[in-house]
Amino acid sequence: MHSYRTHKCNELRKSHVGQQARLSGWIHRIRDHGGVLFIDLRDTYGLTQCVVEEGSSLLAAVGQWRNESVVTVTGQVKARTPETVNARMPTGEIELEITEATLQSPAAVIPFQIAEDDGAGEDVRLRHRYLDLRREKMQRNIRLRNAVIFSLRKRMWESGFQEFQTPNLTASSPEGARDYLVPSRLHPGKFYALPQSPQQFKQLLMVAGFDRYFQVAPCFRDEDGRADRLAEHYQLDVEMSFVTEQEVHDTMTPVIKGLFEEFADWTGTKHRVEWLPKLTYKDAMLKYGSDKPDLRNPLEIVDVTAVFARDDVEFKAFKGTIQKGGVVRAIKAPKVSTQPRSFFDKLNSWAQGEGAPGLGYILFEPSSSLPPAGGGQGGVAAVEGKGPIAKFIPPAAIAELCKLAGAEPGDAVFFVCNMEGPAAKFAGLARDKICDDMGIRETGVYKFCWVVDFPMYEFDERAQKVEFSHNPFSMPQGGLETLEKTDPLKILAHQYDCVCNGFEISSGAIRNHRPDIMEKAFALAGYPKEVLERKFSGMLNAFKFGAPPHGGCAFGIDRLVMILAHEPNLREVNAFVMNGQYEDPMMNAPSEATPEQLKDLHIKVDLPRTVKKTEAA
């Protein structure tokens, strides 16, 4: 007989009754009844109940065993009596009668419970991640992650892509985030950068003629953490030669759609997968106030600047902003006339908490002086405006507002007034807040779309100059001619994102493979040719020797898994992660280097004035 196991803990069934079997695993639970003792033995595959029967000489010893110890038990598979069958367990019709028992590795008292979710905080869980990972939920999440990566690999290979590896010790890439640096021992004073993405390498592979590249690529960014952001994460990195933007979408849409369909019911609730028509960046910002809109939220935003600009509208608070070039955006909330006053008041104080002056609104009600809804006026219901700011707006303007917003009696519109950028952004926040307060966000669906036509440049308020919006290697729409003739801030790029349920899950572009266009593109952002040549000489040179037009994208694998697992943060779908401060309390990273290491690296540490207390191990 095998020294550790003849079966796994999910395998034994009625058909095995009478056979000798050996199982190894962790003690999930132990129930000592005095004369008889039960062990629920666990491995990653499942649970099997094992029994020490009355009179057994093993009883005393096994009775001392503690939860989470690793043991090997041997004995005969027995059918349970009908009253003792456990229908909730796949192995519930049988049990293993222990006649031989070995304690392989006793467990000390565990810092939190494995068999149940005791709500232990993240610090303890991360400090003992190997224990946390034993829990069923984490086993499931990691299994999902592995399955997702396998599925993506399979789908990519089947779509004719080759899988590559690229260096992790490299030079700074143009993503715009802070790099993690690694000092070079052989080259005093010089540093490698960990890749923020394999951007340049994958483009160089296109220049090398490999045509279709993918990689499950580690990416490193030294920026502050968030629930959906990690210092190191993995991307499904993709690049293709001789393709249009549309072809990139058409290639990747079935991969991601297929993936989500494959795992749509992983959490137990069946989810629909809907791929919606692509959205321009401009429309996304206008209608949803975000470049990564959650399309499960049915609310839409409309521009109503024209209404508040009318001569007969008195509302000074908005008028002043409009005169300075600002805009008014309205969010329509259907059928809220029955909401209590507190609904509106709460939204108002929420807005103030976000730093806005408030969240003005108008409630449309059937007009008392005009015929009721549907009674004429070209199909538009006759309405009256109610609410704190309604008195500033005469009936004709109310009617126009109503028409613009497509509102019906009983609906309300909320207003945001500011300069265009901030107004769109805040309207987006309000749109989500109102949706959640109304409880009308759709559930049970993954809603995807591509957001396209991102601007090539934006105005950097702090530096007071034109800057690249995304990575500078994107091809401007219209090429050289557009760059030469158009206001930089109006130039669009062949740059796109893929969005799912309010998460940006991918970003990509058709790349600029022409040195002449690149030179011009950099010049518009104020970078002379020398800067371009110094920073990106490798790639720029490559483009001088016959570069195919190419483009691609990269999907955030951790985010895909997080969405599929319905987890609120990325740490729940990675086996080993750092905490919110990017420290690993288990491995004690980051930690100080020894004087010898620093000497080797020619580094002197110059600590800031407020020295952080080093963590006692």
Place this chain on the structure above:
RNA sequence: GCGGGAGUAGUUCAGUUGGUUAGAACGCCGCCCUGUCACGGCGGAGGUCGCGGGUUCAAGUCCCGUCUCUCGCGCCA
């Protein structure tokens, strides 16, 4: 760097207006228990109330400072 929330037993939490010996559940230890499957019963151990200072006759509770975790902003795909 900034803002919100949190920090009390191994874990999750309660702790009234400042008032006597800081509680509960799970876990742990001991004893009992022949069929449980979140086994059950009895008993027990376990606390620098994050840390430092202050107010007070008296501080887990009030005030000031500080550290840590977490969510968000800035930053960043």
